[in-house]
Amino acid sequence: MLCHTALERAAAVARFWADAGCPVVIHLDRAAPEAEAEAMRAALAHLPHLRFSPRHRCAWGSWSLVQATQEAAALLLRDFPGVGHVCLTSGACLPLRPAAEMIDWLAAREGVDFIESVAVEDVVWTVGGLSQERFTRWFPFDWRRQRWLFDRAVDLQRRLGLQREVPRPLQPHLGSQWWCLSRTTLEAILSDPKRKRYERYFRQVWIPDEAYFQTLVRQHARRIESRALTLVKFDGNGRPHLFYDDHLQLLRRSDCFLARKIWPQADRLYDYFLSDQPARAAPVNPQPGRIHRHFSRAERQRREGRAGLYMQSRFPHGHVPQGKTAAPYSVLCGFAELHPGFDRWLSDVARLRVHGHLYDPRRVMFSGGARVYNGALSDSAALRDYNPRMFLTNLIWNTRGERQCLQYGPADAVDGALEWFMATDPNAHIAVIAGAWAVPLFQRGADAGDLRDELAMLQKREQAFLWALRSPHVRARVRIWSLAEYLDTPQAAMAEVLAEIAPRAAAAPPPPMIALDGFGAFLARARDIGLPLVELADYPHTEAPARPVRKARE
Structure with a gap:
């Protein structure tokens, strides 16, 4: 678990996994207040299957996220030899189904890796950023804090034709940061003899946490299902959607194992999904397609507006196909x-x-x-x-x-x-x-x-x-x-x-x-009197009474 805010909620989720017998390793962002970090350690100190990995300051889209994940995964594999799959989550993730159900489901799929891994040339969902260039340019400046310098550096490299070579035999892939890998595959990635070389390369890749494991898994996995077990939906600006209390029924119908990103104050969601109530439902395979359709409709409505509804937050385009008004x-x-x-x-x-x-x-x-x-x-x-x-x-x-x-x-x-x-x-x-x-x-x-x-x-x-x-x-x-x-x-x-x-x-x-x-x-x-009649020209005119005709106005 990668945690940096809302540590009380993250602790409740970690306790949920640990109580079900799942070993848990938590990485606490160094930027998290020390008092909150100590409170979290104290609240979870009694759990024998829980560890804390070395802390790093993890900036958005930086290599430190990959490094924190590597160290936490290595600690988990070392201390818990019985683990068959490792699932990467964040402190804002919430399990939607009983842990025992997920354990049984993964046990029946031994050696299968669940990670979204799409060839970079086939990616069509990148929003407001770089796609193939993230693997062939240098990125010495932070995209969020130094945006102007970031853009100028990319422009300069384009003009000069500067490009980095992708280490062979890697083929760049992209995907969601949240994966569930088999022990065999994860150990192979962490013990790869070319790991140091790959790390030097990926330190200069833009947003490496969406590319490092997604690329290397293609070198070591026996069977990949290119999908994540964690439900993550993004808005039109490429930001993850927040799930609130009023999304309870929607998340229940998704049949997914986990969801991200949950609002910390969503008491109903945490109370329901961290209780024994989800266990009363019949076990089913994850069906994210249901919720994907729902979000697709919502995103289409965000872009096009709703027929006939004009308001500050959603103003339909001038010629939307569904109509400018709401009804005939x-x-x-x-x-x-x-x-x-x-x-x-x-x-x-x-x-x-x-x-x-x-x-x-x-x-x-x-x-x-x-x-x-x-x-x-x-x-x-x-x-x-x-x-x-x-x-x-x-x-x-x-x-x-x-x-x-x-x-x-x-x-x-x-x-x-x-x-x-x-x-x-x-x-x-x-x-x-x-x-x-x-x-x-x-x-x-x-x-x-x-x-x-x-x-x-x-x-x-x-x-x-x-x-x-x-x-x-x-x-x-x-x-x-x-x-x-x-x-x-x-x-x-x-x-x-x-x-x-x-x-x-x-x-x-x-x-x-x-x-x-x-x-x-x-x-x-x-x-x-000089007025041409256009649409009334075919109306039958009778002889008008004799009247003096006024002169046309000048």
Whole structure:
């Protein structure tokens, strides 16, 4: 056991092994406070099968870790000739299964070495560091305390083409520091006639504790299973995951013999696994694949975020495949302008939550006129407009399990901040009646010439939205009708919308439509004053009343 912190926990684990009849050799880092080291020695002094090896100051990734391991292993092999396997652990490791079960399991595999040993050219999991170069360069500076000098030294060697030769017949291998080797193999490594030469070489290898035994075992082992019996998982930055109390069930399901790295204050983990409770489970072979899948999903979620969940610690990439929002939703443009009471009708027919214009400039028109909605979303337009995209994603996240429908149009206070986001969201269903935005302006009864600026502005906004919806990069499910197309077959168009929103809803005629008498003349007037009508060009225009045509503005 290599121990340097939380010595009380390490002592409890050492006592667990010793009580089961396993000889234990502990290396105490010289950096550990002397008072704590003396307390640990005193607490374990009564155990006849426990030894303490000479102390070294062990820096991260340094040769001193290998030296401490060599001396502790040599002491164990010398004092306990009946040992068949030697398992290297740390003070932060915790046994997950009874010691007797591990003893029997290893006894049935006499001469088998369990060590992760992968050829360096095949390693694909090195994070933020060197791979093959760690064996062919010199590393006179500490990577953690002298990082700038470390990097400059490597750069200089690259420019000058300086390389070290790997001693023959070694083939560099990498793997986890925590192994379980047979007595025969470990004795062969420690008594190798070329040991001094190998040690001189590995003193200049970067992070030798992940390479020394992993390389030499290939020279002496009869049978290697390239896996560790200690469960160690690393995060995206190459740091080991800490296991806490809430990982109890996860570790139980792993069926591994040991786990690292355990939080020192994880009382539930230590109380459970150092008791007789794990012995009540049926003996099984280690199945780390279960927990590997769990961590793979977690790591993938760390990189990509969770669909629709935006928070400080996990912000999804801009174009993650699983979607920008958490659930499907529908955006309906122009229906409420043509059918008074449309949201109430759709809510009754589809039995869904149907909102009004959530981006109305005055306030958020939640379903039923609510002032506060799921997740404490306020109807304040100022709060909503601080980040329109996050308002939508929060709404969809807070209402998972219930499809949301909302009205949308160019008069809403978004000004281009939302269209592309919705158009590229696979969860979005967008149905648009192009040009329907002009109907509310027509209902005001004002002359088109007086509304020219507003008509031009709204048409420009709609064109920007439609451009996004017609892009080849669109991922939403989009259906666009011109106003004339919709008026030709309103019932078929409404059935198409219902089929997408609520496939099981009974067919129902659309709600009554407002009268559009004179709307064609209104559009003709807008055309005559110099406003080109794009999506409304196919609407049948009637002869506008004779009015003096205003001069075009300069």
